[in-house]
Amino acid sequence: MIKSDKTEKDIIKRFSGLNLNIKLYTMVLALVAIWIIFSVATDGNFITPRNISNLLRQTTVTGILAIGMVFVIIAGQIDLSVGSLLGLTGGIAAILNVWYNLNGLVSIFVALIIGILLGLWNGWWVAYRNVPAFIVTLAGLLVFRGILIGISKGYTIAPLSTDFQFIGQAYLTPSSGYILGVVAVFLVIYLVLNSRKTKAKYNLELPPLWIDMLKIAILIFFIGLFIFILNLYRGVPLSVLILLILMLVFSYISSKTVFGRRVYAIGGNVEAAKLSGIDVKKITLILFALNGLLAAFAGVLLTSTLNAASVSAGQNAELDAIAASVIGGASLSGGVGTVFGAVIGALVMASIDNGMSMLNSPPFWQFVVKGLILLIAVWVDVISKNK
Template identity: 55%
Template structure:
């Protein structure tokens, strides 16, 4: 009898091991990105996939990508932040004023700017978490307040030019050899963590994805990574803003998936009442989500201000909508509890690719707004439809 149970258990484990979940959403995003690249390459005679344009494309998406990382956590927690565009403008204006008007050194400017962004996020998070004001209203008010403060402190002027390391932040590139070294380190770490995760699951008796699936993914990611590095090195190298995005993405992927805070955010967005009953401090976690969003908005502002070599009163306008669209296109549910940072980054790349490709084709700007709006509506419809099918 015991032998039969053991045999049955082994067969069950084998069945689980040989089965894997087809992630339709992830493959749909990848296919969409490939189709966009092919279409624009055809209409631009291959220029869309040139090394120079790819470098410009990654630079272009960097600001929205940083905002999308923070916005993913905000939306997953069941909230929204409409103020990030104005917060980008305000913190970028503060950074430029401190250096251009008051002569602060670059490091001090960076630190103060990020601290200011975090404090403004703290202020908004306090209203949402501890005073129960809906995030939509708080951040809508923040959008107006921050833009007004920017116009006031800058006196409506463009603050320029920047100096030293500040100017280089958004306009510098890694040496070719460093780019390849970092890519190899990333691939080695990916292999290491995959092996470690498989070993851990095996020791716990959990179902394993077939090895050819996991290692096949590593092979695809490795080829893609080395191909991108090669293409970028054919121009000037890996842009520094792209490196910042990759670093922040790695950090926040770890935070969202491997820490108690990250799991709490998903639990809050999935079912706030159940999260409270399980002992999660909802107010504190929501507060921290807004603090992180504020800090990331400040980082995005430093990249944008550096890239433009100036701070303007219109900086960051409509960026909140692009960040939200990137998250939604990447699979983050506006209902909360569901979303991945990698998906948001792919969403940001899709949005940037559409802007870049249509600009290269000399398509008028109003069409870009129309296309992005339609894509956003389609992405939300797909999310709602998938939830209905699951129910």
């Protein structure tokens, strides 16, 4: 009987992990399908090196917002203020740089600090005053946008200094791109083999060696293809490199640190998390601070890319970030989601915008299509939970 129970638990565990992998693979396959459809519809123009580079640059702002948003969603919260926070911090950085002639890097640093403080403001109301996150961040959406309009007097602030523009407009040289690719290959090999070593050390189930070797080969192929295609245009955009670094850092935080495990625990069952000794209020405060930091980073990046700040910057960006997180596998009920999935979701959103723009589709169709994709993603999540 004991052996039977153990076998049953092993089967459940395997199918649970398989379900997560299937969701991830399905999402990637959906992205590939979108790219194929647009490539055919645009006679191959969608997958030219120039458009791939522009597409990835378009993904960066939503991708960075989605990284912060997915943490908040995993914890069972929501943040509707990130679009306005993005606009406000980008506007502040531009004002300091253009109107007050402050150094670009100093302006960016000040904007990031303000992003953290505004995130702490949201988190304090949610964690320590028990006001629902929906209401707190909806208020933030209005307040932050109002402050931006007030301090900018409604003007578009431009042009920025060269050092400010660098972060959003620079490209790595082709040789630097290939060096980056080599580093990425060694990192992939190390991570996969180290994972096997750790599992063996603790007598955990190991996948067949050929599966890990196949995984390494596939990743090396795509890394090489990624660098090669981007180098055919102008090289790897610095903004894309920043997004990839943030994705790796926050993926590590979510899956390999005590803080990350506590975030999932809070989202899975907040009462159980409290009983286990987790300081839910402190974690919630930190989450909103991190989200504020990433929103500010996205604001600075957008301002740098456009070489201007305006009162309309970041409008509806919070909806794109939420949609990207959900499309990427996060559950609005909390406890489920990955940083990688959120970034893939952002890439899906950017691909739709980019492809439909190339087809000269009316703008309203972009909203319709993205809305339907979001609805289907949530519906699939509900079905999988019921099963």
